Each structure stands twice: as C-alpha cells, then as structure tokens.
Amino acid sequence: MEARVSNECVERYSRQLIMPEIGMPGQAKLQSSKALIIGAGGLGCPCAQYLVAAGIGTLGILDYDVVEKSNLHRQVLHTELGVSAGIFKAESAAQNLRQLNSSCNIIPICSQLTRDNAPDVFQDYDLIIDATDNVASRYLISDVCVLTDKPLVSGSALRWEGQLTIYCYTSKDGVTGPCYRCLYPVPPPPESVTNCSDGGVIGVVPGIIGCMQALESLKILTGNEPSYSQKLYIFGGLRGVSRTVKLRPRQSSCVSCGQNPTVSLSNLPDYVEFCGMDAGDKCQILSILDKDERISVDEYQECTARSKKHILVDVRNPVELDICALPNCLNIPINRLRAASARTQIEPSQVFEKFKEITILKDAIDKNLKNAGLDTPCNVFVVCRMGNDSQIAVRIFKNLFDKENVLFQDIRGGLMAWADRIDKNMAKY
Structure with a gap:
C-alpha cells in the first residue's frame, strides 16, 4: 500500500513533485x-x-x-x-x-x-x-x-x-x-x-x-x-x-x-x-611466492645494519616515492615491469633497449657480481607499499634475468610493515 503524501511532505518535496515523471503518485511510491x-x-x-x-x-x-x-x-x-x-x-x-x-x-x-x-x-x-x-x-x-x-x-x-x-x-x-x-x-x-x-x-x-x-x-x-x-x-x-x-x-x-x-x-x-580473494574493501594481501622468495622487514633491517651488499628496487609509481621511501632504492614502476614482461613474448631481444630502467638494474647487477665475485650471489630485494606488487615483480624479474647467481626476494608487508615495525616516523598511506 502506497503511503499518503501529507501536506508537510508536499511542501518539503515540492520541487520534485511538480515534475510530471514524479508527481504525487511517484512520491507516494517512493515513501513506500x-x-x-x-x-x-x-x-x-x-x-x-x-x-x-x-x-x-x-x-x-x-x-x-x-x-x-x-x-x-x-x-x-x-x-x-x-x-x-x-x-x-x-x-x-x-x-x-x-x-x-x-x-x-x-x-x-x-x-x-x-x-x-x-x-x-x-x-x-x-x-x-x-x-x-x-x-x-x-x-x-x-x-x-x-x-x-x-x-x-x-x-x-x-x-x-x-x-x-x-x-x-x-x-x-x-x-x-x-x-x-x-x-x-x-x-x-x-x-x-x-x-x-x-x-x-x-x-x-x-x-x-x-x-x-x-x-x-x-x-x-x-x-x-x-x-x-x-x-x-x-x-x-x-x-x-x-x-x-x-x-x-x-x-x-x-x-x-x-x-x-x-x-x-x-x-x-x-x-x-x-x-581467490577476500570479500572485503581493504587491500587484498597476496601470497604467490614461496617462503624462500620473501624476507621480513626485520631481516631487511638486519641486512642494511650489516652493510650487506644488495640492490633495492621499489616498484611503486614515482609519485608515491614523494610520500615515503627507503634510501638508495632504484625505482621501476610495476606497470613498466608488466609492459616489459609482455614485450618479452614478442621481442625478447629488445626488452633492455626499450626499457631503460631495466637496463640500469642489469648494469647494477653486473657491477655487484663483478665486485663481489661470480661465486657470490647478487641479492635484489623488491619493495612496494603492502607487499603485493613486489611479489608480482619478483616473478617478472626472474623471467627477465635468467641468472642462477642473482637472488630476487620481496620484502613481506612492504613499506607499511616497515613503518609499523621499524620506522614509526615513516608516513603511512
């Protein structure tokens, strides 16, 4: 049963009531x-x-x-x-x-x-x-x-x-x-x-x-x-x-x-x-890498404290680095990595030519291996905001760099985990 439109409602909703598509019948339907x-x-x-x-x-x-x-x-x-x-x-x-x-x-x-x-x-x-x-x-x-x-x-x-x-x-x-x-x-x-x-x-x-x-x-x-x-x-x-x-x-x-x-x-x-994902509006936490392909923020802090030679790659968009970032990171946005991965399916020989950021990473890896000796693996750690894109990036990097003496690992939980556990002054977003 449709509600009666009172005089008070007529006054309140008069601007839509005078529209022929609404009128008194439409308002009565809406109130019911x-x-x-x-x-x-x-x-x-x-x-x-x-x-x-x-x-x-x-x-x-x-x-x-x-x-x-x-x-x-x-x-x-x-x-x-x-x-x-x-x-x-x-x-x-x-x-x-x-x-x-x-x-x-x-x-x-x-x-x-x-x-x-x-x-x-x-x-x-x-x-x-x-x-x-x-x-x-x-x-x-x-x-x-x-x-x-x-x-x-x-x-x-x-x-x-x-x-x-x-x-x-x-x-x-x-x-x-x-x-x-x-x-x-x-x-x-x-x-x-x-x-x-x-x-x-x-x-x-x-x-x-x-x-x-x-x-x-x-x-x-x-x-x-x-x-x-x-x-x-x-x-x-x-x-x-x-x-x-x-x-x-x-x-x-x-x-x-x-x-x-x-x-x-x-x-x-x-x-x-x-x-394959939670029914929630929060950032979904992925888990697509094996345990030995990941390290915690505590382990990464220990690595930096011991001055262990490594390369840090941040795969966020450049605008996000203005919010917060770890020192001495190389920025290769995940979208560029995805594009490079797609290019390898068509023209694998041109990936390093077309994507300068990946060429810079390749040169850094070669330099690291040369200085440390070929028997010492080069550690490349990958970080993002929450630890999702970094996992995807590790997969892509392993396909792009087919080298046994290069170890790619992501930092679990990303920069938000670093802010929670290591650096309380780091901005969170």
Missing part, C-alpha cells in the same frame, strides 16, 4: 519503498544522502567496517569525530542521515554480507544498491538479487574513472537484463584486481557515480524506466568525457540466471574460494 545500500563508503554515502533527501521510506545501510581517517576525503557522511570514536560506518551514516530527514526509516546493519545472511537481508527490500569495492561481494550480491528477484544498481570507481550499470532489471515490456555473471562468468586473477586502497581514487569520482546510483534508483522506485539496464556508463574524470556501452543480454548459459541455473539459495558457493 525500501532500498538497501551495501557499502557506506565513497559510493554509498552520496547515494544514501540523495535517496534520503528525496524522501525514500526505508533505507538499509550495510557495512561492517569502522570509520578511518583515510575515508574522509571521499566518504562524505563520516566525520573526524567518527574516526576518533571508532564508530561503525553504517551507524555513522545513519546518524547523519537522520539529521537530514527524520521522517525516513534508516536501518544500519553493522555486519559483513555473507552467503548465509544475504537472502534474509535482501528479502525486506525492493531494490539493492551495490556500493562495494571487491569482486567476491559483487558475485554474491548479483546471485542473491537473481534468486530473490531484486533489481541491482551497481557502481564502481577507481582513480579518475567510474562505471555504472543495472543488473537483473525487468523492463515494462517484460525483458530482464543480464546479471553480473552473464558478463563475467569467471572471476579475474586476484593479482590483476586493483581497488581504491591500491590504485587510489579522486574523491569526487565515487561521489558522481554514487549520485548517479541514487538517480537510477529513484527512477526505478518511482515507476520510471532506468537509463542503464543492459548498458554500461563509463565516466572519465581526468579528461571530462563519458560514454555508454551496450552490454550483452541475459545469457541462457548463465549458471545464475540462465535456462538451467546451478546456483540456488540453498547452495550458494563459497565466493572467497571462487574468486
């Missing part, structure tokens, strides 16, 4: 609607603000994390007080949203979404909004939306770019769009996935995409057709361009929404195992 936002971060905060400002009846906000200082540049519902209090993001968002519109029913859910609780959580809502930042959650949310017949408004943001699409939506002519699995039946390798913690993000970009998620949600909840079902909106903030790409339709072979689905509410898969 229930939406769930999963993730109270850079996407979820602006989305929640505009849904509550527009007068949605009930808004659930699910997030298990607490507010941290690094959230504040983009997660605009949270405050410095929330950081010092260690408050849950869902509760922080709810407190501030209630001040914006006390007539809305705001339900904070301070827990992680899992295959065990997702079906029960989703059943109370009309629409689901995916504002998460990890692959495992996207598969879980999409599968449960398919099985509970909920439209899904999905957004993502990284660096200067954002994307938006709508899954599982049935149009007025009866056509249902694809689910997440229709487009991505197989998850990407864990080492290829980058999130905001790894790659960074300009805070305005998730703000823009989150606002668009709110806009598409409002269209659906007021009985209008959304713009991005079976379409992908791509926003490029650095150059100020955007484009829309048509997506493939629902796939009959899809294991979730196809003709013979194998995914059901009673046998939802282990999404962490399926994706």
